[in-house]
Amino acid sequence: MKNFKLVIALVIVASIYSCNDKKTRQAQYMPDMYESIPYKTDGAKGLGGNPVNRKPVDGTLPRGGTPAYDIANTIEGYDQAKATLISPLEKNEKNLDNGKKMYAIYCISCHGKKGDGNGYLSTSEKFAGIPNYKDRDITEGSIYHVLIHGKGVMGSHSGQLTYKERWQIIQYVEVLRADLLK
Amino acid sequence: MKSVALQSKLTTVLLKSLTILLFFAFSVSSYSQDMDENRQKEGRKLFRSLCASCHKLDKKLVGPALGGVEERRENSWLKSWIKNNAEFQKVNAEAAEASLYATTAMNAFPQLTDKNIDDILYYTTVGEIKKVPAPGETSIGGNVVSDGGAPSWVIYFLAGAIVVAFLMIAGLLKQVNELKGKKKPEIQSNLRRDLQELWAGLKKNTFLKVLGTIFALLMGAYIVFGMLFSVGVDQGYQPIQPIAFSHKIHSGENKIDCQYCHSSAKHSKHSGIPSVNVCMNCHMAIAEVAEGTEIEWNGQIYGKERLDREIAKVYDAAGWDPEELEYTGEEKPVKWVRIHNLPDLVYYNHAQHVTVGGIKCQKCHGPVEEMDEMYQYSPLTMGWCINCHRETNVDLKGNEYYAKIHDQLAKQYGVEKVTIAQLGGLECGKCHY
Numbered sequence: 066m067k068n069f070k071l072v073i074a075l076v077i078v079a080s081i082y083s084c085n086d087k088k089t090r091q092a093q094y095m096p097d098m099y100e101s102i103p104y105k106t107d108g109a110k111g112l113g114g115n116p117v118n119r120k121p122v123d124g125t126l127p128r129g130g131t132p133a134y135d136i137a138n139t140i141e142g143y144d145q146a147k148a149t150l151i152s153p154l155e156k157n158e159k160n161l162d163n164g165k166k167m168y169a170i171y172c173i174s175c176h177g178k179k180g181d182g183n184g185y186l187s188t189s190e191k192f193a194g195i196p197n198y199k200d201r202d203i204t205e206g207s208i209y210h211v212l213i214h215g216k217g218v219m220g221s222h223s224g225q226l227t228y229k230e231r232w233q234i235i236q237y238v239e240v241l242r243a244d245l246l247k
Numbered sequence: 248m249k250s251v252a253l254q255s256k257l258t259t260v261l262l263k264s265l266t267i268l269l270f271f272a273f274s275v276s277s278y279s280q281d282m283d284e285n286r287q288k289e290g291r292k293l294f295r296s297l298c299a300s301c302h303k304l305d306k307k308l309v310g311p312a313l314g315g316v317e318e319r320r321e322n323s324w325l326k327s328w329i330k331n332n333a334e335f336q337k338v339n340a341e342a343a344e345a346s347l348y349a350t351t352a353m354n355a356f357p358q359l360t361d362k363n364i365d366d367i368l369y370y371t372t373v374g375e376i377k378k379v380p381a382p383g384e385t386s387i388g389g390n391v392v393s394d395g396g397a398p399s400w401v402i403y404f405l406a407g408a409i410v411v412a413f414l415m416i417a418g419l420l421k422q423v424n425e426l427k428g429k430k431k432p433e434i435q436s437n438l439r440r441d442l443q444e445l446w447a448g449l450k451k452n453t454f455l456k457v458l459g460t461i462f463a464l465l466m467g468a469y470i471v472f473g474m475l476f477s478v479g480v481d482q483g484y485q486p487i488q489p490i491a492f493s494h495k496i497h498s499g500e501n502k503i504d505c506q507y508c509h510s511s512a513k514h515s516k517h518s519g520i521p522s523v524n525v526c527m528n529c530h531m532a533i534a535e536v537a538e539g540t541e542i543e544w545n546g547q548i549y550g551k552e553r554l555d556r557e558i559a560k561v562y563d564a565a566g567w568d569p570e571e572l573e574y575t576g577e578e579k580p581v582k583w584v585r586i587h588n589l590p591d592l593v594y595y596n597h598a599q600h601v602t603v604g605g606i607k608c609q610k611c612h613g614p615v616e617e618m619d620e621m622y623q624y625s626p627l628t629m630g631w632c633i634n635c636h637r638e639t640n641v642d643l644k645g646n647e648y649y650a651k652i653h654d655q656l657a658k659q660y661g662v663e664k665v666t667i668a669q670l671g672g673l674e675c676g677k678c679h680y
Contacts, residue, residue, distance in 0.1 A: 087485045087622065094478050098590035107520050109582055116580045118522065140352045170504040182296075185502050192532065194300030201354070216351055217301045217309045220528030225510035 131228045138214040143207060150206025154232045164237030167230050171222055172238075180241035192218070198238065199245035208235045282373050290370030293363055297356060301349075304374055307572055308532065309349050313371045326364050331355040479590070485622035486584040491549055491557045492621075493542040499616035505608045512597040512608075520583050523565040530561055534569050542619040586623050587612075593629075593678050605642065610635075636672040640664040 093099050104111045111117035126132065136142045136150075154160050175195050177184040182195035203211075212231050215221040226234065294302075301309035316325065327335045328342055332353050336343045346352065359367075449455050497503050505512075508525050512518035536554045543549075549557075562569050566577040589595055600606045609615065613624025625631060643653045643665070656665045671677060 087483045088487060090481050090484055092478050095590075098592055099479075099588055101591045105585075106517050107583075107585070109580055118519075143351070170506045171510075174501070174503055174507070186529075189501070191501065191537075192300075192529075193295040194298060194302075196297075196300065196354075200358075215528075218532045220524065220531060222528070224522070224524060225507070227514065 134209075134213050134223070136210060142214075143210055143216075146210035147204050147207035150204075150209055152205045152209075152232045152235060154229070154236065156236060160233045160236055161240065163230065164233035164235070167226065167234050168237050168241075171225060172234065175219075180238060180245060194218075197245065198242040203242070205235055205239065208238055282376065283369070284376065286366055286369050287373055287376065290366035290368070291375075293359075293367050294370050297359075298367065301351075301353070304371060309351060309572075310353065311348060314374060316371050317368050322365075322368065325368060326361060329356055329359060329364055329367075331357060480626050480628055481586075481588075481623050482626040483622055484586055485620055486586065487545055488584055488621070489582050490560050491542065491544045491554065493544075493619045494615045494621055495617055495619045496536075496540065496542065505615070506601075509608075512601045514598050514602070516596045516598065518597045518601070518608075523561060523578075523581065526561050527565050527567060530558060531567070531572075534558060534562075544620055586621060587627065589627060594680065595678070604639075606639075632678070633668075633673060636667040639667050641667060641670055 108117040175184040180198040304314040508521040
């Protein structure tokens with residue numbers, strides 16, 4: 066009898082303790098609604114045991130997308146992009162506004178609000194040697210090339226931005242550069 | 248007399264320590280390094296603003312390590328190279344060979360004067376000003392500590408002494424009581440008897456019996472309902488992640504926008520976990536955390552050494568060789584543990600909330616920029632969703648597509664601002680279908 070009481074007390078304590086354990090999930094009613102059969106976007110195991118989130122097959126065209134950028138990441142490629150690539154977007158307020166919005170997310174940390182290379186990561190000495198836009202001889206095409214492939218320490222930002230957003234950012238960068246050159 | 252002697256003793260001690268301090272202060276400042284500090288400073292500034300994006304002193308980056316570069320190349324060669332390496336390559340075979348080092352061409356720096364370049368080269372030769380601790384500095388530190396606050400052992404000793412004193416007093420009081428002839432009070436047996444009497448009384452009293460039963464039932468129901476309502480609600484869930492990634496350092500201290508890494512939130516249902524290439528955008532150049540960085544992780548404090556190993560885990564996953572600075576091609580997925588998970592019976596879309604609604608991430612995810620270790624801030628229950636839909640107004644400005652229906656709804660409800668609920672945000676089919 067005495068042991069029985071002890072067991073009940075232990076069970077209660079254990080269940081309360083397990084409810085408060087933040088390293089594990091709470092009990093789930095119908096867990097197949099939480100861990101369902103279809104593959105999850107970031108699942109570790111998808112088709113054939115491979116991660117779901119994988120690189121697309123070469124030459125893949127996203128629905129409603131544009132052909133892949135095929136200028137190679139070489140010195141010649143850079144020169145080619147610089148000379149030939151032209152923005153497909155109309156220069157208008159709407160594009161510029163979204164470019165500014167995207168710039169504030171993806172570029173501002175290093176390149177700074179004005180594009181002078183004095184972003185927060187630069188002034189706090191986390192990154193060094195971020196150029197001022199006005200010191201570089203850049204064109205629409207060369208900016209796009211660098212956005213896609215990265216240059217030097219800068220990595221590629223193509224995965225974080227859509228085709229349109231990239232060109233919108235470039236439009237905004239051109240405006241910043243013109244302001245700096247004044 | 249005594250106090251005067253004490254005072255004079257104190258003054259001598261103070262004077263002595265002052266002289267010691269002064270001595271060390273001078274020894275630090277007069278510590279000569281055979282270095283022209285102004286030149287070094289000038290060179291460092293130029294190096295950091297122009298060269299450091301591709302060069303480090305001690306390590307290869309995009310370009311070669313530049314520490315002691317003057318031992319490897321002639322000064323005049325370096326000047327021509329730095330000013331305009333593309334032109335120089337045409338006339339110098341060695342330069343043409345050097346240009347093959349990296350896949351990107353080095354920029355030309357025609358704006359630099361000869362003196363500028365000499366300063367930069369001076370900096371690459373002497374390096375950083377090393378703060379060599381002067382001999383005896385540590386002993387000064389020790390003195391300061393013992394002068395300032397009592398060391399911990401004194402506090403422990405005092406606490407121990409107080410406990411012992413209490414025990415002695417208690418023992419004495421007990422002895423005094425026994426000597427006075429008083430018996431030890433029988434607390435335990437009294438308590439048991441009292442409880443038994445209370446129980447017997449309760450059994451006889453029907454009213455109390457009923458009251459007690461109702462109380463017990465209500466309490467039981469409360470506990471059972473509480474437990475049932477926590478089923479599937481993971482508020483505060485904080486699993487152990489494979490890499491000690493601190494949101495506090497990244498989005499708090501370094502002020503990186505949430506959407507920089509969670510870039511799919513703006514166009515997609517999911518705010519995806521960033522792939523490792525996004526980490527590598529910065530960590531290609533940052534292989535170590537800053538000196539003195541600390542985070543709280545799973546109840547422990549992780550210092551610099553441990554955090555550097557965590558960055559190495561990212562390199563491991565990306566297949567990045569931090570020594571050679573190139574990708575090996577051996578990639579491994581990082582198995583992050585998902586925290587926020589809605590059951591499949593509900594539809595939720597990030598793009599709709601982040602891009603269309605313009606809602607801040609923190610509204611649902613809490614102060615992520617203050618969290619070292621991520622946890623679920625909101626309950627993510629239906630009631631919680633509905634509450635927000637009832638309270639939040641729809642931004643009617645600049646939305647031409649819906650302008651007409653917004654106007655009609657505003658008229659129908661007789662309000663200026665329409666909430667999400669009035670727009671149909673409470674209909675079952677909006678989220679469950």
